[in-house]
Amino acid sequence: MNEHGTDDRALKSLNREATTADSLLAELTTAAMPLCRDAGQVLLVEAPEGLALLADRRRVRDAVMHLVRNAVQANPRGRTVRVRAWGQGDVVVFEVSDEGVGMPRDVVKRLAAPVLAVGLHLIASEPGLGEGLAFAKLIAAAHGGHIRAYRRGEAGTMVRLGLPGLPAAPTDVAVHND
Secondary structure, eight states: TTOOOOOSHHHHHEEEEEEHHHHHHHHEEEEEHHHHHTTTEEEEEEEETTOEEEEEEHHHHHHHHHHHHHHHHHHHHTOOEEEEEEEEEEEEEEEOOOOOOOOHHHHHHHHOOOEEEETTSSSOTTTTTTTTHHHHHHHHHHTTTEEEEEOTSOOOOEEEEEEEEEOOOOOOOOOOOO
């Protein structure tokens, strides 16, 4: 086990590649748009171009998609699901928010507990956490990241998945010696 509560085999079984948050969310939008449309909801997606991370692209996309499904299920018809990404220091944050009744406080607290996993399989499901949140939590831990949920009063839930980012590519700088 490592400091994230995940068996180190999980890190080896990831298919890490350099990718960008905007390209991940573009793929996610293609899959999530019909889900939102069928539920009578609006999907808003926002990410800066070129925000880089080293991640298992498929698993991260699937983890965020699980969060979107949860948001759609919690959201009343006619409301909005928002998916955003941004850089915060050396972390890339993916945020999914809804306008539902808000996640129960006990579930919010359990997201902060360590993940008990061997490889990329949960040792035991966490009652009440739900398969999607449990999967997202496992993927975050396997990448050395974190997941946090915030209740917004009676105005819904915001879930943030933070993953280690890659340093920005250096830009060419002209040096003039006068």
